[in-house]
C-alpha cells in the first residue's frame with residue numbers, strides 16, 4: 001500500500017474543499033443569532049447529499065421498550081430531525097436499540113428525511129437474511145437505506161447477499177464496519193476489492209490512525225465514510241472536564257467541547273457523516289449545532305490537535 005505524505009493529504013484536502021462537497025439546505029438559527037444551513041456531504045457512489053451529523057444508538061437506545069422508558073427519548077430524536085439530522089445507525093448487536101428506534105420513529109413528527117442504517121452481525125447466509133429481515137421489522141421500515149456488515153463478521157458470505165439485495169431495491173447502499181485498529185488492514189483489502197458504498201470506522205481528535213490509510217483510501221475509491229466513537233465513547237469529555245475552550249473556537253462557530261470534537265472530524269474532506277450517540281436532549285442539541293456554521297481549515301485543524309494534546 002502506498003504511504004501518503006503530508007503534501008498528498010494537503011492536495012486532497014484542498015481539492016475537496018475547492019470542489020465544495022459541502023452543501024447547505026436547512027435554515028434554523030445558530031445560538032449566535034446568525035442564520036445558516038445544515039452542512040451536507042456527498043455520498044460519492046450516488047451524488048446524494050447527507051447531513052454531516054447522524055446518530056448512533058449503541059447503549060443509549062438499548063433500554064426497556066415500555067412507554068415510560070422510551071418517552072424521554074422522543075424529544076431527543078425529535079430534536080435530531082428538527083435540526084436537520086438524517087442518518088440513524090443501529091445494529092442487532094445493540095440489544096433493544098433497533099426496536100426502540102422503530103418505536104421512536106413512529107412517534108416523531110418529521111422523519112421524512114430519515115436515512116436508516118443498520119447491520120448484519122451473525123454467521124451464515126440464511127441466518128443473515130433472517131436477521132436483516134427482522135431488523136427492518138424492528139425499525140419499522142420497508143427498506144434499509146444502508147446495510148452494513150458489522151465488524152467484518154462473515155463478510156465473504158454477507159457481501160453477496162447485500163449486492164443481491166441492492167440490485168433488488170431492498171437496500172440502497174452497502175457498507176462494512178469496524179471500531180478496532182486490528183481490523184484496519186483487512187478493511188483496506190475489502191475496500192480495494194469490493195463494491196462498497198460506505199465504510200464505517202473510528203476517528204476522533206485523539207485517535208487519528210484513520211488519516212494514514214482509511215480516509216485517503218475511501219476518497220480514492222469513492223466510498224462514503226461513517227465515523228463512530230467521535231467522543232471515544234464519552235472519554236474525550238472526561239479529558240477536557242473543567243478545561244476552557246480556546247477563545248479562537250468561536251472563529252469556527254464552536255460553543256462547546258462537543259462541537260469542537262465534531263467539527264474537527266467533519267472538516268476532514270473524506271468524512272461523510274459522524275454518528276455520535278446520546279440519550280440527552282441537551283447533548284443532542286449540542287451535537288446537531290456542530291452541523292452548522294464554519295468548519296476549520298487545515299491550519300486550524302492542526303491548532304485544535306495541538307490544543308487538546310497539550311491539555
Ligand SMILES: NC(=O)c1ccc[n+]([C@@H]2O[C@H](COP(=O)([O-])OP(=O)(O)OC[C@H]3O[C@@H](n4cnc5c(N)ncnc54)[C@H](OP(=O)(O)O)[C@@H]3O)[C@@H](O)[C@H]2O)c1
Pocket residue numbers: 055056057058059060089090150151177178179200227228229230231232233234237258275276277278279280282283284286287
Ligand atoms: N463496529 C461498529 O460498527 C461500531 C462500533 C462502535 C460504535 N458504533 C456506532 O457509533 C456510535 C457512536 O459511538 P459510541 O456510542 O461508542 O461513542 P461516542 O458517540 O463516541 O460517545 C457516546 C457517549 O458520549 C456522550 N455524549 C454524547 N454527546 C455528548 C455531548 N454533546 N456532551 C457530553 N457528552 C456527550 C454520551 O452520553 P449521554 O447519553 O449522556 O449524552 C455517550 O456516553 C454508536 O452508538 C454506534 O451506532 C459502531
